[in-house]
Amino acid sequence: MRLDTLSVLNAERAARRAAILVTDLDSGEQRLVREEALDGDPLAALLRPRLASGRSGIAEVEGRRLFLTVQVPPVRLVVIGAVHIAQALAPMAAAVDLAVTVIDPRTAFATPERFPGVDLVPEWPEDAFAGRLPPLDRYSALAALSHDPKIDDPALTAALRAGCLYIGALGSRKTHARRVERLEQAGFGADAIARIHAPIGLDIGAVSPAEIAVSVLAEIVGALRKDSAGLRRDCTGARP
Structure with a gap:
């Protein structure tokens, strides 16, 4: 060469x-x-x-x-919210060769004891992405699980602008409807917002955190395999 x-x-x-x-x-x-x-x-x-x-x-x-x-770059999974679902999701995702990072500014949740061996960032998402973490890209998947708009929304905004291969958010349809309103106010169009999988995860009737984690990981793998050529559409969708 x-x-x-x-x-x-x-x-x-x-x-x-x-x-x-x-x-x-x-x-x-x-x-x-x-x-x-x-x-x-x-x-x-x-x-x-x-x-x-x-x-x-x-x-x-x-x-x-x-x-x-x-x-091909290794696929990253960025989990927003160090919650029970994230505790189950992180080792599952690592088992299928996803590089996992968990972000949560709530230091009572984001602890090494709860997430052993996981890249843990106890910061606000906007600070984490502006700091030591590499920026999100088309080879990144993002799962917003904190159920707190102050934590989830900045991460979702960054993921939409980066054209991530998968974007999912925890919450009911009513919760997501309010989320859509906020994203529209932030300048995102309907096509971009529609890329968010919400409620997050495949509809398998999951109840426990571990079952929800399974449904989320399955949805991520599905998105990866359906759109894994590395030439994902520009879906930022932000209005000028």
Whole structure:
């Protein structure tokens, strides 16, 4: 691999952007396809499913053998609210290889004893995203579970603006209706707000915190697999 190609690939990795290195196994020629340029690439039909699967491998195109080195950022799950559901959700999400972060400014809830081994941020979401945490992006899922608008709303706003692959919020339909009103006042359109899964989780009749956590994780995995090509729509939806 040429040094300049490696430098670009490393830069894409650091910026949490997907890319595919296409290597012609016969000639040794290489080229890098960034996710933002995939639609216009002549091999788009081949590269898109590879990006979706995240798996590298050999492919044959018109008699040429190509090796496709796929680089996809690890998916993050940011949980807002160190509540009982979050306690059950965090280890489940880690078991399916999601990088979990729990954010809650209420230090009585956000404790290492309640969340052993979890990346725990006892700060307000807006402070956490402006501080040590990397910004949300299209490879992030966000579950707002605090049931407190002062905590959840700033996180939901950030997730909508970032075009996260999944956004969910705890609360009844009445609670969500009030949430919609607040987001509309903040400048978001109906299409953007409709991306929020609320009430959060698949409708499986879940009752206990652990059951709700199962329903939330299943919904996140469904969103990831249905829209995992790394080219998610720009759904920020904020009005000028």
